Amino acid sequence: MTAETHDPTPTSSSIPRNPGRLDLGMRATLVFPNREIVERYYVPLIYTACRTCYSELAPDDIFERAVDGRITPEKQRELIGRVIESGHGSTIEHVVFTFAITGVSRTLSHQLVRHRVGVAFDQQSQRYVSYKKGASTMLPATIAEADPQLRHQYEEQVEGALELYSELLEAGVPGEDARFVFPNATRTNLVMTANLRALIHMSGLRLCTMAQWEIRRLFQLIRHEVFAVSPFLGSFLAPKCVPLGYCDEAANRDEHCPIRPHKDRVLAAWADRAGRTRSDHPGTGET
Template sequence: MEVKLLTYTPEPDRVVATAARLCYAPQDAETVWAGFTREKQEEFLGRLSAYGHFSPYEHVSFTFAVAGVSRALSHQLVRHRIASYSQRSQRYINEVSFGVVLPPTVEADPAAREEFERVIAAIREGYQRLTALGVPKEDARYLLPNACQTQLIMTMNARSLLHFMALRCCRRAQWEIRELAWRVRAEALKVAPLLFREAGPPCLVRGECPEGTMSCGRPYTKAEVEASYGLA
């Protein structure tokens, strides 16, 4: 899996702070902007987060390139609706040599891996035969598995990203999209450390789990996150 932050709204922390402060300030936007030192941004954004006032976060967006992930992941990802996605098309791209994402549980079991690879080889052969018979790629793709690798570009505003990370960084999220969420979080923190300082699963951010009886019982710690992803 590869995750890269391609572009983002410049000075995202300051943009959000200015947008929120303007609602209550008699000054114009330029004056509010100029008055927001880094220290004031940190204090003000802390209050915004504590109040749960996240609509100003929608003024900034982040665009990520994601590669080496499965169609199983992308089907989950597009359920996050306040976002924009552009994905490699199986309708136009010949997928006779498609790559696959191998789940860790399959990779760890030699017999399971052998069976997985046997089926994938059969699918590749079937896809090649269909296209050789003149079946359009848009129809031959019906054979392709969820394991098929894809790549996409994803744009979300900061509010949507916070929601995405809260749900998908959780241990109960499916393993592949959970890995994506943590990598997205790490990239976002590099450029907007104030906006995303409380990004992640509720057990890490608030010290409590909202899942009730469905809780995994294994809350994340800052030390674990630091060791795995470099930024806690």
């Protein structure tokens, strides 16, 4: 079974344990931009994109005024916040964030690279890197804490695969073929650059408690990094239900995740209210 699944059938009535409490040996480091660049240029750049739509001024004039402080940072943030909340997403495609991601499993990277729009990836090659000392692997907490016999079997399987990989290399099999024995647990490194719109979209999906634990942890780290350079921009990285105001995940119809009410309940409340309005004011409905 793959790590993520569209299966909307609830399999658990509790939120998976917050992976943030575990040291998984993975890292996400924001390598570009730093705080100064974000404050001095990114926020003015986004402001310029937003303001251009409603101004007679040329965009370069707006940018200059924003950078030199004639338009205060508070005023800039206020407009940007309103525009983002209204869903005018092209305004935040002008700025990008680059992360060095290390020690994540191939299970995670397979999910990550499914994102296609506004994001670029470069990943460590299993063809050109030959793992002389064996590749390192990820041990999920549920297996670490499982029946010791099962954990032992898991470790034996994974180590066995890596030993076979080394034997194949020694026998002259090229790395590009020997790697076929690698398990999904094999760790990998990537560089990921995403524009802010893509990053908010990806965070919306991957910070959701329905997302797989490892990728959720990655996006918690990513959010932490963006917060460190800009609490304002970082605040937009949230589970998708936060800006939506409701949860649209079929597997959360029982509302075991309490962040926002499920959409079914919101629509039922709406229908109920609309029904009461109609009976209080007959003849105002559609004919």
